[in-house]
Amino acid sequence: MIIALAGGVGGARLAQGLVQVLGPDKLGIVVNVGDDFEHLGLQISPDLDTVMYTLAGIHNAKLGWGRAHETWHFMETLEQLGGETWFRLGDRDLAVHVDRTRRIRAGETLSAITAGFCARLGIRHSVMPATDQRLRTRVLTDIGELDFQDYFVRRRCEPAVRGLRFEDAQSALPCAALGRLIAAERITGIVICPSNPWLSIAPIFAIGELSSLIDAHRVPVVAVSPIIAGKAVKGPASKIMHELVGGSDALSVVEYYGVRVDGWVIDAQDAALAGRVEAAGHRVRVTDTIMSSPERARQLAVDTLALFDELDAAE
Amino acid sequence: MIIALAGGVGGARLAQGLVQVLGPDKLGIVVNVGDDFEHLGLQISPDLDTVMYTLAGIHNAKLGWGRAHETWHFMETLEQLGGETWFRLGDRDLAVHVDRTRRIRAGETLSAITAGFCARLGIRHSVMPATDQRLRTRVLTDIGELDFQDYFVRRRCEPAVRGLRFEDAQSALPCAALGRLIAAERITGIVICPSNPWLSIAPIFAIGELSSLIDAHRVPVVAVSPIIAGKAVKGPASKIMHELVGGSDALSVVEYYGVRVDGWVIDAQDAALAGRVEAAGHRVRVTDTIMSSPERARQLAVDTLALFDELDAAE
Numbered sequence: 114m115i116i117a118l119a120g121g122v123g124g125a126r127l128a129q130g131l132v133q134v135l136g137p138d139k140l141g142i143v144v145n146v147g148d149d150f151e152h153l154g155l156q157i158s159p160d161l162d163t164v165m166y167t168l169a170g171i172h173n174a175k176l177g178w179g180r181a182h183e184t185w186h187f188m189e190t191l192e193q194l195g196g197e198t199w200f201r202l203g204d205r206d207l208a209v210h211v212d213r214t215r216r217i218r219a220g221e222t223l224s225a226i227t228a229g230f231c232a233r234l235g236i237r238h239s240v241m242p243a244t245d246q247r248l249r250t251r252v253l254t255d256i257g258e259l260d261f262q263d264y265f266v267r268r269r270c271e272p273a274v275r276g277l278r279f280e281d282a283q284s285a286l287p288c289a290a291l292g293r294l295i296a297a298e299r300i301t302g303i304v305i306c307p308s309n310p311w312l313s314i315a316p317i318f319a320i321g322e323l324s325s326l327i328d329a330h331r332v333p334v335v336a337v338s339p340i341i342a343g344k345a346v347k348g349p350a351s352k353i354m355h356e357l358v359g360g361s362d363a364l365s366v367v368e369y370y371g372v373r374v375d376g377w378v379i380d381a382q383d384a385a386l387a388g389r390v391e392a393a394g395h396r397v398r399v400t401d402t403i404m405s406s407p408e409r410a411r412q413l414a415v416d417t418l419a420l421f422d423e424l425d426a427a428e
Numbered sequence: 429m430i431i432a433l434a435g436g437v438g439g440a441r442l443a444q445g446l447v448q449v450l451g452p453d454k455l456g457i458v459v460n461v462g463d464d465f466e467h468l469g470l471q472i473s474p475d476l477d478t479v480m481y482t483l484a485g486i487h488n489a490k491l492g493w494g495r496a497h498e499t500w501h502f503m504e505t506l507e508q509l510g511g512e513t514w515f516r517l518g519d520r521d522l523a524v525h526v527d528r529t530r531r532i533r534a535g536e537t538l539s540a541i542t543a544g545f546c547a548r549l550g551i552r553h554s555v556m557p558a559t560d561q562r563l564r565t566r567v568l569t570d571i572g573e574l575d576f577q578d579y580f581v582r583r584r585c586e587p588a589v590r591g592l593r594f595e596d597a598q599s600a601l602p603c604a605a606l607g608r609l610i611a612a613e614r615i616t617g618i619v620i621c622p623s624n625p626w627l628s629i630a631p632i633f634a635i636g637e638l639s640s641l642i643d644a645h646r647v648p649v650v651a652v653s654p655i656i657a658g659k660a661v662k663g664p665a666s667k668i669m670h671e672l673v674g675g676s677d678a679l680s681v682v683e684y685y686g687v688r689v690d691g692w693v694i695d696a697q698d699a700a701l702a703g704r705v706e707a708a709g710h711r712v713r714v715t716d717t718i719m720s721s722p723e724r725a726r727q728l729a730v731d732t733l734a735l736f737d738e739l740d741a742a743e
Binding site: 205 | 468469470498499501502503504505506508509510511518519520521522523524526527529530533544545548549
C-alpha cells in the first residue's frame, strides 16, 4: 500500500491523480493537521477538507480552498453582527465544521469523523489525519510566535519566518488506521506530495512513529517538488524557503528533505537541476508537474509511481 | 416604562406594534428563554431571535421563524453528511447562533449579546432575555418528560401535554437590565403579549422576582388573548389548553392567568365572552387582534395601551 503525505491544494491535486491510478486497497492519503484550529468555537481542519472536497470533486478550484458553488450568507451576516470574519467560511463548508465539532465533543476521533464524511461524499480511498491528537503548527516570525492561521490567513504570510514549532507533535501518535498499517508493515512506499515542505509536510514528519518509519528507510520515499522554476504554484513555500534556508530553487527542497527521500520528481522547467539532484544520491524523473487538470494530475501520479519501480530495479 | 412579555411569533408581532407607539425609553421587551437549547453545539434562543428578527424587519413572515430571504445550503450539506436536520437552521440565521455561542463561551451574558445584536440590526428598543441564567422548559407528556424542542419541533407537539416543568427557574434571576428596572421601580405596566400562556409566558412568570412583582400587584397588567374563537393564530396553544385545563376558548386563558391580569384585550370574534371576563373582575377591551400587518399590530398596541389609562382612571 502506498501512502501519500499531503497538505492543502498541491497535495489534494496529486491525491486526485493517485486515486485514478491506485485502488482504495493500494493507496491511503495522510493529511497534515498542523493547520487545524478552533475558530468561532468550531473545529476547522483546512487541509483535510481541501483533500476531501477535491477527491469528492466538489472543491473550489478557483479559490484553492472551500467548496464549489458556495454561498456566503453566513459570513455576510456574521460581518453585519460584528463577528470575526478574517477566516472565510462558506455556507456549505460550514456544515462540515459544525458537524465535526459536534462529533469531536461527543468523543469521536477526527479520523472516524473524516472517514464518515468521505463515505457520505462518495470517496472510496482512505483519507487519514496524520494524527487524531492535537498537533499545532506555530510560526516563529520576526514579529513573534504566531498561531498558524494567524500567520497564514490573517497576516497573509507577511511576517518573515524564522522557524516552526509543532506543538504536541512529540507525544502525538499516528491515527489508528495509519498506526495499524505501520504495525502490519503494509506500507510499501511513501509519496510526498508537492505541498509546502515546511508548513504541510514537516508537521507530519514531526510525529515520532511516522518519522522513525521513514528514517529507518524501511520503505522507499518518492517526492514531487513543490517548487518549479524557483516558485511555488500556490502559497508561500518559496518565500519561506528563502527566509529559512536562503535557497531559491527546487534544490533547496531536495537538500531540506535530504536522505529521507529516495526518488525525486522535478518539473521539466528545472531539467537543468536533474544532474545535481542525482549527484546528491537521488533517482530523478523530470516531467510536467503542473496539475492544471485531473488528467495531468493522473499523468503526474503515473510518473511518480514509476519511480518506485526504478528504485526497486536499482536495489 | 412598559414591559412587554413575549414568546415567539405572537409576541414578536405585538412588540412590532408597541415599538411604533412607545419610544425606547418607554418600552422594553422581555422574552421567554425556556425554549432555548443547545443543538449541534450551538446555543439557540428561538424566541429571542424571532422577536429580534421581527423588530429588525428581517423575519420570515411565512414560516413564522427564521429570517426572510434565507438560504439553506448549510442544512442541505448537513443532511448529505448524515447530521441532525430536524431543527432547521438557515445560512443567515446560523451566524447569530455561532456568534452567540462563541460569546457565551467567552463569558458574555445572553442579554449583553442580545443587546449587541439588536444594536447591529438597528433595533432601538431594549430586547431582554427574561433571565441570563439557564432556564429550560420540560414538557411532561403521555410518552414521558421531553425537552422542549424535542416536543415542539421534532415531535410536532403531537404528544398530549400533562404538565410543564421550568427547570432551574426558581434560582434564575431576571437579566441585569430587567433587574435594574424592577429595583428602581421604573416599570409602570406589564403587557402580556398574545403568546402561548403555558409554553411562552409561564416560563417568564416562573422566575421568582418577576412573579413577585406581578403578584404583589404593584404594576397593572394587561394581556392580549392568544385564543381567538377557540383557536390560536399559530402554534399549539389551543391543543395544550384542551389537554391541560380542558377549556376551549379565551375564557380558559383568562382563568389561567387569573388575578395576575387586570385588563384583557379579546378579539371581536369573542365579543360574546366580554361580559363573563368582566364578571371575573377584569377590564375588557374588544377589538381586532389578528395582526396581519405592522399597521394592524400598531392599532392593537394602541388599543392595548389604552387599557392602562382605563385601569388608571378606574383606580
